[in-house]
Amino acid sequence: MREVNVKDLIPVVKKLCIDANYYMGEDVINKIREFQDREESETGREVLGILLENYELAAREKMPICQDTGIAVTFVEIGQDVHLVGGDFTEAINEGVRQGYLDGYLRKSMVDDPIIDRVNTKDNTPAIIYTDIVPGDKIKITVAPKGGGSENMSEVKMMKAADGIEGVIDFVVDRIKRSGGNPCPPIVVGVGLGGNFEQSALLAKKSLLRRLDEENPDPKWAKVEKEMLEKINNLGIGPQGLGGRTTALGVFILSKPCHIASMPVAVNVQCHAARHKSAII
Amino acid sequence: MADAIYLTTPLNDNDLQQLKIGDKVYISGTIYTGRDAAHKRLVDLVKAGKELPFDIEGQIIYYVGPAPAPPGKPIGSAGPTTSYRMDPYAPVLMDVGLKGMIGKGPRNQAVIESMKKNNAVYFAAIGGAAVVVAESIKEAKVIAYEDLGTEAIRELKVKNFPCIVANDVYGNDIYQEGVKKYKK
Numbered sequence A: 001m002r003e004v005n006v007k008d009l010i011p012v013v014k015k016l017c018i019d020a021n022y023y024m025g026e027d028v029i030n031k032i033r034e035f036q037d038r039e040e041s042e043t044g045r046e047v048l049g050i051l052l053e054n055y056e057l058a059a060r061e062k063m064p065i066c067q068d069t070g071i072a073v074t075f076v077e078i079g080q081d082v083h084l085v086g087g088d089f090t091e092a093i094n095e096g097v098r099q100g101y102l103d104g105y106l107r108k109s110m111v112d113d114p115i116i117d118r119v120n121t122k123d124n125t126p127a128i129i130y131t132d133i134v135p136g137d138k139i140k141i142t143v144a145p146k147g148g149g150s151e152n153m154s155e156v157k158m159m160k161a162a163d164g165i166e167g168v169i170d171f172v173v174d175r176i177k178r179s180g181g182n183p184c185p186p187i188v189v190g191v192g193l194g195g196n197f198e199q200s201a202l203l204a205k206k207s208l209l210r211r212l213d214e215e216n217p218d219p220k221w222a223k224v225e226k227e228m229l230e231k232i233n234n235l236g237i238g239p240q241g242l243g244g245r246t247t248a249l250g251v252f253i254l255s256k257p258c259h260i261a262s263m264p265v266a267v268n269v270q271c272h273a274a275r276h277k278s279a280i281i
Numbered sequence B: 001m002a003d004a005i006y007l008t009t010p011l012n013d014n015d016l017q018q019l020k021i022g023d024k025v026y027i028s029g030t031i032y033t034g035r036d037a038a039h040k041r042l043v044d045l046v047k048a049g050k051e052l053p054f055d056i057e058g059q060i061i062y063y064v065g066p067a068p069a070p071p072g073k074p075i076g077s078a079g080p081t082t083s084y085r086m087d088p089y090a091p092v093l094m095d096v097g098l099k100g101m102i103g104k105g106p107r108n109q110a111v112i113e114s115m116k117k118n119n120a121v122y123f124a125a126i127g128g129a130a131v132v133v134a135e136s137i138k139e140a141k142v143i144a145y146e147d148l149g150t151e152a153i154r155e156l157k158v159k160n161f162p163c164i165v166a167n168d169v170y171g172n173d174i175y176q177e178g179v180k181k182y183k184k
Helices: A006-022 A026-038 A042-061 A089-103 A161-179 A197-207 A219-233 B013-017 B036-047 B090-095 B109-118 B130-135 B146-151 B174-182
Strands: A002-005 A071-079 A082-085 A128-134 A139-146 A155-159 A187-195 A248-258 A263-270 A277-280 B005-008 B024-033 B060-062 B100-103 B121-124 B137-144 B153-167
Touching: A002 A006, A006 A089, A006 A139, A006 A277, A026 A042, A026 A248, A042 B130, A071 A082, A071 A089, A155 A161, A155 A197, A161 A187, A161 A219, A161 A263, A187 A197, A187 A219, A197 A248, A197 A263, A219 A248, B024 B100, B036 B090, B036 B146, B090 B109, B109 B121, B109 B153, B130 B137, B130 B153, B153 B174
Parallel strands: A002 A082, A071 A128, A187 A248, B005 B024, B024 B060, B060 B100, B100 B121
Antiparallel strands: A071 A139, A139 A277, A155 A263, A187 A263, B024 B153, B121 B153, B137 B153
């Protein structure tokens, strides 16, 4: 048994919030360069060039890549041999988010109740926290700030087994077609297959933690991802929806077993600012 | 893309009529910020026949909720937000003099019709290029609705703010035309 004081999580979460918002991952930068080389639209190439310039500027000026610094979606893998001491775990994560968003000059985008009052909480809390219990005595924290524009284009559909893989592909491609220029293309498309209603959505979200230079380890799904990506990039939406070939940089699938009556499919749309940073304690 | 067009606010009808979808435009002068919550308040004022917190005639509203200004900067990262959420409000503001909107993503048919009727234009800024945009903003001050935080209305002094004409006064829409051109 390893004791970890929850107060030690605070500075880690704070740094992850700031770093994720300032420093774009190399995988995204390289992928955009790759697509820029073969983008047919002149406007499209120019837009991709400005995105690359923006990532550089953000890192140099220590400013957030996008003004929408997102909901602080936080994934925590807790080793089952860890004993958390020293206070409330959830409050510690939120304190890290609070400090990161205040001290990092990140935008506070959370409102307290979603419908009636919509008053800003002024410190970007609460974070959305997912915990998994895993073997070992370490804690892995991943902060994936998620912007509202792309999140709004996401959807869960309870499909029928008769719809088959073709039906799933059509649904995913159609969801992106209907999103058009709204989610800040080029996007990354997270697809959650199976589980139940809420697990499919969480799978889609978690799929977005993969790097763009990593293949799906399951060749069956890697093939489907490739087919979806090709169809999405044939839609013509292009960078920022202004027309072109580069609509999505990648499609990521995660799947789980499901009920004999169900075939849940979730699409979580991620803008080009595919931000996530991790640390192990 | 053809050569860039340089515009200064407030916009006049000649400025607006020369613009075509796809034109690269650099805007200088004063522009105002506003997104969901501020638009609701502005439209409520118009409907109640009350005065707006700024003179909207010939002006541009930029759909943005900026990040806080770090020390030594006039504003934090300040890229556009998605525009369709302002579609229910935009025609009301164009009817009282608004001539330009800056945001990202397509507008609905009612907004496009209102742009034709009112000789107004919608410019697309590049979503997620928030530091590049912030570099063109030289001054920023809150002029209304400070309680809304990032959603307050700000008066911005901009120099060569980069954007692209997405809807012109002739009813053309780059989001439809661009996709048609590259769809396979």
